[in-house]
Structures are given as C-alpha cells and as structure tokens.
Amino acid sequence: MTAAGFLLPAAVGICLFSILPIAQALRISFFDYSLLSPQQTATGLENYERAWADPVFQIALRNTLLYTGLLVCVQTGAALALALLLKQRVAGLAFFRSAFFVPVVTSLVVVSTVWKLMYNSQGFLNGLLSTLGLSPQPFLASTTQALPSLVVMSVWKDVGFYMLIFLAGLQAISVELYESAAIDGTTRWQSFTRITLPLLRRAAVFVVVVGTISAFKIFTPVYLMTDGGPADSTMVLVFYIFRTAFRYFEMGYASAMSFILLAIVLVLTLVQFRLLRTTVEY
Amino acid sequence: MTLRPPSGVLAALIFFLALQTASAQQKITLRFWMSADPALEAAMDALLQEYAKANPTIAVQRDAFPFNEYHQKLATAFAAGEPPDAFWMDVRTAAFAAQGSLLVLERYLTPQNKEDIIASGLIEPVWKGRLYGVPMHELTEGLFVNRTMFEEAGIKIPQRLNEAWTWDQFVEIAKQLTKRTGDRTDVWGFGVLRHLSDWSILPILEQNNATPLSPDLKKATGYFNSTAAVEAWRWYQDLFVKHKVISVDPIPEGFPAGKIAIFQAPSTYRAVLDKRYPDFKYAVVPMFKAKRCAVTAGGWNVSIATRTKNPDAAWSLVDSLTRVQHAAWVRTSGYLPVRKSLLQREPTYRQYPWNIFTEQLQQCAVHRPPTAAYNFLFDTVLAVAKDVAVGRDVQKVLDDAAVRLDGALARGGR
Amino acid sequence: MPTRSRLQRTATKSTLYLMLGGLTLAWVTPYVWMLASSLRPQAEIFQYVTPLSWKTFVPQSFTLASYRELFALVPFPFSRYVFNSIFVALSVTTLSLIVNALAAYAFARLEFPGRSVLFAVFLSTMIVPFEVLAIPLYLQIRSFGWVNTYQALIIPWIANPLGIFLLRQFFQEIPRELEEAARIDGCSYVGAFRHVVIPNSIPALVAFALIRFQASWDAFLWPLIAAPSAEKRVIQVAIASFVTEVQTRWDLTFAASVVATLPVAAAFLVLQRYYVQGVVMSGLKG
Secondary structure, eight states, rough: OOOHHHHHHHHHHHHHIIHHHHHHHHHHHTEEEEETOOOEEEOHHHHHHHHHOOOOHHHHHHHHHHHHHHHHHHHHHHHHHHHHHHHTTTTTTTHHEEEEEEEGSSSHHHHHHHHHHHHTTTHHHHHHHTTTTOOOOOOGSTTTTHHHHHHHHHHHHHHHHHHHHHHHHHHHHHHHHHHHHHHHTHHHHIIIIIIIHHHHHHHHHHHHHHHHHHHHHOOOOIIIITTOOOOTTTTTTTHHHHHHHHHHHHHHHHHHHHHHHHHHHHHHHHHHHHHHOOOOOO | OOOOOHHHHHHHHEEEEEEEHHTSSSOOOEEEEEEEEEEEHHHHHHHHHHHHHHTTTTEEEEEOOHHHHHHHHHHHHHHHTOOSSSEEEEEEEEHHHHOOOOOTTTTTEEEEHHBBBBBGGGGEEEEEEEEEESSSSSSSOOOOOOHHHHHHOOOOOSSSGOOOBBBBHHHHHHHHHHHHETTTEEEEEESOOOOOOOHHHHHHHHHHTTSOTTTTOOOOEEEEHHHHHHHHHHHHHHHTSSSBBBBOOOTTTTTTSSEEEEEEEEEHHHHHHHHHTOOOOEEOOOOOSSSSEEEEOOOOEEEBBBBSSOOHHHHHHIIIIIIIIIHHHHHHHHBBBBBBBHHHGGGGGGGHHHHHHHHHHHTTTTTOOOOHHHHHHHHHHHHHHHHTTTTOHHHHHHHHHHHHHHHHHHHHHH | OOOHHHOOOOOOOOHHHHHHHHHHHHHHHHHHHHHHHHTTOOOHTTTTTTTTTTHHOOOOOOOOHHHHHTOSSSSHHHHHHHHHHHHHHHHHHHHHHHHHHHHHHHHHHHHOEEEEEEHHHHGGGGSSOHHHHHHHHHHHHHHHHHHTTHHHHGGGSOOOOHHHHHHHHHHHHHHHHHHHHHHHOOOOOHHHIIITTTTTHHHHHHHHHHHHHHHHHOOOHHHHHHHHSSGGOOHHHHHHBBBOOOOOOHHHHHHHHHHHHHHHHHHHHHHHHHHHHHHHOOOHHO
16 A cells, blocks of 8 residues: 555556557547547548558658667667777766767757758868868768768767766676686687676667667657658658648547557567577676 | 847736726737747737737737747647637648638628738638638748849849849859859859748749649649649759759858858848848849749738637737738838738839839739648658759659649548 | 787877867867857858868857847747746656655565556556657646646656656665665654665666756757747747748857756756766666
8 A cells, every 4th residue: 555655646647648648649540630620530440551551651660760770780889889988997087978978968959950050061060071171961961861960960969878878887897807807818809709798788788779769769850950851861750750740730640650650669679678688697 | 130129018018908997898818829030029019019009908919939830839729729819821721721720701801901902912811712811911032142243243133024034044144153162162153041942942833834733722643743844843953963053951141141142032031131231232133934934922811710709809900910000010020011002102112122022923923822731732842852952853753742742632632 | 918018008098098089079069169159140150161260169250149139039038938948847857756766666665466567567658759649648738727837848747657767776776674674663664765765866866857857958849839838938949939931040049059058068067976876877787
C-alpha cells in the first residue's frame, strides 16, 4: 500500500498524458479523421494500407533508417574516440569536456537555426572552405549532401553526451587489468580489443540504443532547415507524419503512420538489446 | 524598427474604457488573429486603437503567430472548437470553408462595398461562388535592381510596363551582371526573396500560358505537366544550371549587400529597403514576360468563424479594418490598396514606382489556385522547384508530381 | 610496458593537445560566430564571411541594437518570453524531481505484485514520439479548460519514465544496509526515503534536474500548440517568429539565440560535476 502512495502521482501523470492519448491516437488511426471536420468515418485498416503503398512514406522510412544508421555509427565512434582522447590524463580535462558538452545543453531550435546559416552558400562553412582554397559545397542544397549534413550537425550537438558515458565506462575499468596484461606482454592494440572494448559493452549498449531511438524521432532540424528536401532527400518519418497531420489535416492517416513508426522502433530496440546483451565482468 | 505605443498604454486604454462602460453595458470581447511580423502588428495595433475608440463596448484581443505555423494554429483551434472570432486568411480559404469553418459574408457586404474592391481581391476569399473573407490589401511582386550596377554596365532601367524585358532579354542582362572568380560567384545576376516558392514561380508558368491545375481545380495531370509547363520549368532550370545566374541557396541580405543584381520581391520590400538600407540605390522594374505578362497577386483577407458568438460585432471589426481604415492600413503597412476609391483618390499610386505594382496588379495579376488541398500543392511546387534547381529531368519530375497531386486533389476536394 | 624516450612522450602529448585544441575550436566556433553576429548590424553579418578572417568573429561596427530591439518589441518585449520559459522550466523541474523520485524509489526498493510489468509499461511510453500524441493531448488539455495557461505547459511533463528509470538505477546502488539501519531505528519507508536515499543521491538528482530543465527549455512544438497567446509564449517559439513573411531578421534571431542559450549553459557549467557523476553512473549500471 505504501508503494501505491509513492507511485500514484507518476502513474496518474503517465496514464493521463501518455497512455490515454496513445490509445486515442490508435483509435483515430482507424478513421478518416480530418482536423477541420467534426465528421469521422470509420475506415478500418485503410490508412495502414495507404501507408504501405505510399511512395513518400517509403522514402521517409528509407531516409530515416539511413540517417539513423549513419548517425549511430559516426556518433558512437566519435564519442568513443573523444573519450579515449580525454582519458589520456590531460590537463584541463574539465575545460575540454565542457566545450564538447555545451551543444548538448543548447536548444535544438537554436542549433538548427545557426547551422542552417552555417551551411548556407554564403555561410560560415563555405567561407572556411574557400579560405582554405577548396571549392564551395552546396550542403543542404544537394540531394547527396543534405542528409549527411544533418548527421554532422547532430553529431556535433550530441556527441558530448555519449562521450561522457564512455568516459565513465573507461574510468570504471580497473587499472590493474591493464597492468597485468602489460606484464603478460600484450600489445596496446590487444589490450584495447580484449579488455577495453568488452568492458565497455554496457556503455556501448546505452549509447547505441538511446542514440537509435533518438535518431529515429528526428524532426526539428528537418522542419527548420530543409523541409524534407531537396528532392525528398531529407524527408523523414516524423516530419512526414507531422506534415500530414498539421498541413494536410489528415489525422487518421498520420496516426496510422505513427503506429507503424512505433512498431519499427520497438523491434529495433529489442533486436539491439538481444545482440548486445551481456554481463562481462572480470 | 521604431517603438510603437507601448503595450502598457494600449492595455490601459482598453482597461479604462472597459471600466467606464462595464456597469452601463455588456462588454463583448473579440479574439482576432493575424500572422506575426513586428511592423505589421504595430500597424494593426494602431488600427485597433482607433476601432476601440469608436466601439467602446467591444474589446479586441489580438494575437499573432509565425507565418510558418499560422494555419496549423488555426486548424488546431478549429479542431478544438475554440477558433478566434475574426482572423487573417489567405489562399487557404478553400480548405477552411470546405469544412464549414468560415462564415459566409455576403449578407454583410453591401453592393457599393463589393464594387469598390478590385477584381483581383475577390478571387482568393471566394469558394464555390460564395464570399468568405474581405481583403485588407493586395500584394504583388516586381523586380528590384541595383541601380549602381546597372549604371556602371550602361543598361537601361525600364520604368514602364510596356518596357518589361522578355525572357531572353532578362537572361542576357542577368548573365552580363553575374561576376565570378574561379569557382566562386561574387555577384549573382538574379535572386528571389520568396525563393523557390509557388508565389514566385507560378507566374513564370503563367507567362508561358501554363496553368498548374485544371479550371475546376480537380486535375493536375495534363496541366501541371503540360508541354507549356515543361517548357517554362526548363527555362527556369537553365537559370540555375546552365546560365548559373541564380544561387540554389538563398543569399541572406544578398541584394542590399551588392551580391545580387536583380531581385524579385513583393512590393512590401520597398519599405524594408528604405528603412534598413537608406543609402542603398535601387530601382523598381516590371516583372519580365514571355507570351504574356504575369505576376502573382494575393494578400490577407479577414474571415469570421462560423462558431463566433458575436457575428455582428465581428463584422464591425472586419469592416473597420478592411474599409473604414483601409487608407491608414495601406499607408502604415506598406501593402497595396485593394479598393478602387483609394487608388483613384491617391495620386501616389499612379506615380513611379508605385505604378509598376498597381498596373501589374490590374493587368497581369494571376492567383494561386484556391483549392482545398492548397498546402499539398504548395509543398509539391516547392519540392519540384528544389528538384529542378539541382538539375533533375523536368519532364519526369513534373509527371511524378502531377500524379501525386491528382491523389491529393481527389482526397482534398471534400 | 616498453619505455619510451622523453622526446617521444612529449611528441605524443603535443599531438594530443593539438588534436584536442583543434576539436575544441570546431565545437566552440559556432558559438563565437553566433555571439559576434548578435553584436553587429544585420548587413554586416554576411559581409565578412568569405573569405574567413578575424573580421568574421569581431564586429566591425559593434552595436547592441539587436538586443535593444529585442527587449523593446511590442506588444511584449523578449524578457516576457524569457520569463515564461524560466517559470515553466523551473516548475517542471521541481515537480518532476518530487514525483519521479518517489516513483523510482517504489520501483527500486518496494516489493509489490506486478512491479516489473508496471515498470515495463511506464518505460514503453518513452518510445512514442510526441507528434503522435499532440492532438489527442491538446483535446484533453482543452477539456480541462487549460488552453493558454501555464498548467498546460507544465503538468503533462511532470511524470517522466526516463527519469524514473535513471533514478531507479541510482537508488539501487545505495547500500541496502543504510536504509535497513534507518528502518530498524523505527523509520517508515517515507522516512528512509527522506533521510537516507535522498541525501545519498544528490548527484543523480541534480543531473536529473538539469536534464528536465533543459528539456523544458528546448520544448518547441507543444508550447506552440497548447499556449499560443503572446503572453504565455516561450523562447523557442519566439525565435521561430523572427522568420517573417518579408525577410528573416537574422540579427534579432542571433540575439535571441544568445539569450536563449545563456541560462542553461551557465547552469550546466556551474553544476557540471554533479551532472557528469549522476548521469553517467545511472546510465552505466543500467
């Protein structure tokens, strides 16, 4: 009974403001529900069938998977690399750590706005390139560069957070392990692959799983910087759903797509947990 | 941006009026929404102040939202059953009217009132033959040119509608004024304020006698991808890809910074240049033409929600803003008049440079298709424009877009 | 470990610092550009970008005009939006701390039937993107009469499954003996919670508070939908409004961005230590 007391406020909040709306949204997905009209006609699975056949939905799905894959790989690698760098008993560790972390606590709206201008053909990055004697790049105006440009910005913003996770993971590894390995004559590369990496598995799981879920939900940068273009090259799921709901006012279809998105994320997360599951202790 | 009467004074004024009349009469509160822009909001507040003086029993609560989110906010408010009483509405009238959200205004509009409005102003607020809004102003585009660059290059600046450049002439001049160093372009011959939007591109299609949709607004195939449309889009693509006179990315502040020679912008851009760059020398030039001249015309209308509890009071507000105070609004906002009486009364609008805009308004105006699926059309044109600007095959892009549009039109035409 | 010469070690150390220095520059430069751009007239912002020089980062005609204009806007100066953001974020943070810590403790220490199932249910709601919930949530808020109120901006964000997860991880690390000792002395669960668990969880609590504050500060879509009126508007929405029909006010946008970034960055820099300890520990042991 005490438990109920402790849990009540949170439970009420989650029920009222998460679970109930999810159920409502599920219900709406089986209707032809226009935001402007009071009438709703039940259409069964029509919205889901429509998503299956919708070329834009497929493009959005492909782009979202591409973005997520690219981002998680680059971000995880970069976070690990940075953590390893900072681990080398560096003076002023706190300063460097802060520098990488400030973007994490800067709002995505501000970051997107500033980077939009940085990527502009008259913007900072092209200025840098031309000063170095390189040719200017289209960045967000190119069908091939736009999505990677968003990845770069996201890595810049969030890598500090994941770097912290890895840093702590590294610090938790007992120094004696390395020392005894050294006595046994292991090379540094070997001690990295046989000691460091396995013991970082827990941190890696966190970084990869949280990174994946977060990447899948990408919205604000596309909304503020590219509008899904050029040529739908940055059209991603949440943006397409948002547009369907708030620009074309088709709530039923938008809800159906949201649930498909939800299902995909769930599957991905479970798969990742399975693959990365381990308790490695020495 | 100058300071306007502080909100505190306005609030105090309304509060005082409310106090005075509260005991005597029932106070009506109207909610009024508009698109956000500090200068326009300030101008609107001045109008609302006058309205409050003339209508002490009515209080107006004004709110403004960023343009990008304005229609969403309206839609959400309607969905929740809590729309504002009166609000700005544009070419998306059809979408809202189709759902029964907008009040039909015919019974309030006297024949003299209607007669006074120029034809162009009565296209967007009309849906299925009925009137759902009253225009506050008109807006159209023209070309702004860098006077210094033109004088140095010895190019004549056309100042009359019949001197407008043809497509070929325009391209030649733009190429001449584009300056490069190696890979980098220092000066672009051409730029557009409303970059890659239907507003600035549809007239180019119309100039080649292509319309985006069928006259009944139900079909796109055969119109959006007609031969004339393909031709026009290809010409536009050449500006980006072949002649390289316009940048794929918009150049912020490019025109007054001397990075763009010819700039396509709405008439309100004059006020911006005069205020923020008073030393910059520019000239206004009519839009180029092909088989015919065409410029987009449009503007904000004021509509009333069907659900409003005070339709008559709402109408009195609408009438004040669109008719009684029209001259003041046009003067302070920088928009164009939409009433014949004002155009006749004020000689300024017949003089250079205003005459370029007003003449184009009367002779070359085209309108964006007032379809209920307007947002979809807008997004499609934007996507097509981006595809075209990066060099993809025009016929294919238009064919794909036309098919998608057909689907949306079929669904959206409720 | 093979010994290395002094020279080798200095060389490695120098390369290290060089790399770190370069990377840090890459991370910090956008902020410098943003700050510099907010202190110069709009026209000058793009003048000195190509080619890049010191002039890109140092305003040639230094001016505070953007900030002055920002705080003189009508009908509401920017300070109004700053206030709204701060008020909402502080409220969310405080209430969140209380509600989620209580729930986390229940999951960490109290035995009750269906505990894991309930925990899984709570966590699963984390995966749902907000955009899925926006309209039904809005309709719900409206039925409470909360449109355009601070409640709408605060209350739906109090219960937070991720926070419960993080705090639970942390609470589980606290040695049971401490609590058991307190309970033997006659403390109830609530007492043990107050006197043992909380004081030993300061890093996690501070970290959580920082995360919640920042999430609330960063919120964009919800404030736009739920509290549209200018008097309840928050900073992120205000920044979006500088993209008007006629042209983007980059000078105001940059000034607003600087104002929007300072409080959270400052809070983080001051409380860095806690954040790092707390978040990392709960993340790892999870």
